[in-house]
Amino acid sequence: MIVSGPVRRPPLAVVLVAVSMLALGETAGAAMSQLRPQVQRYAAARIAANAPAHGFSGSAEYDDEVRDRAIFTAEAGLSFFHLHAEGVGLILFFASTLVACAVLWRCERVVLYLLLTLGGLFPLGYLAYGAAVLEVGRDAGIEVAERWILTPLGISAIAGLLGLLLSAARPRA
């Protein structure tokens, strides 16, 4: 029988990001359900305030379609945020615990905590995605969020997980 010793924990800052992400994810889920009309009204108001960015033509039929698509995309951003925050919060929690247990060198641990914590902020990119769609238009908003937030934070998460994998796979004395 294998009996494990005490399981080391990651620094509190990492735990705080993981728990906050879970709390934000839960809150976003509740907001999506309970505040849906308010969210849609707010989105419609922001789209109206940024009409040129959305390329309104003055034709009611076309403009309605553009508005509906932008609102749908903004709501999708909130929905992705809910889903990813719950998952990434858990990944950060368990992966950083593995780092605390399996990575022997302090410097290496610090780098991995940093990469994983930055990756743990990845879901915030979807909040930015939803907001950017309303402010700068659907395609431009998606482009901004993907290029400047989702891609760098996603790469950070992948690098942290690969680093953990390599570190855990290294032969020990």
Add this chain to the structure above:
Amino acid sequence: MSEALPPTWRVPPWWVLLVGVLAIVCAELGGASMVRFKVELTRWARGAMLARPAVHGLVGVRDVDERILDEALVRFDAGLRLFHMHAEGMGLVIIATSMVAATVIRHAAARRAIIALLTTGGAGYPVGYLVWSALIPSHGLERAKTLAEWLIWVPFGSATIVALWCLAGTVAWSMLARRRA
């Protein structure tokens, strides 16, 4: 708060872990049942809806009724899928967050309260999706949603949200206290 936090995780009470694992097991069983009994479940829901035409606004015109029944069946199926997904996730959330609470919260009564909220909220919330699905055939789409919302989603979801923010606040407070010490 003056006592140093341990450098290792503390295990939450065994019943909390049991509830977390049970939620994951139920989710897996739910997912498997959705696939294995899809035809039977759809047949049961459709039969129950046809037995209550007034509840679903069925008018006796095939084209109209089929559209209404299809929409209700899609929601019925969505409820089962959402139960599967949420129960898997919340099982893990219970295990992870109760470990954080067991390690970080030093005051015994507060620790017990937060762990109880995390566990009951996390385990109860996904059940709302099962209840929603089960009530659709007998109560209609809107009434089933309202019942599930006020009986399960709002109380259990609120418990989880409150407990998670309290936990996040406690972790932040512990960090500040360590920095001051």
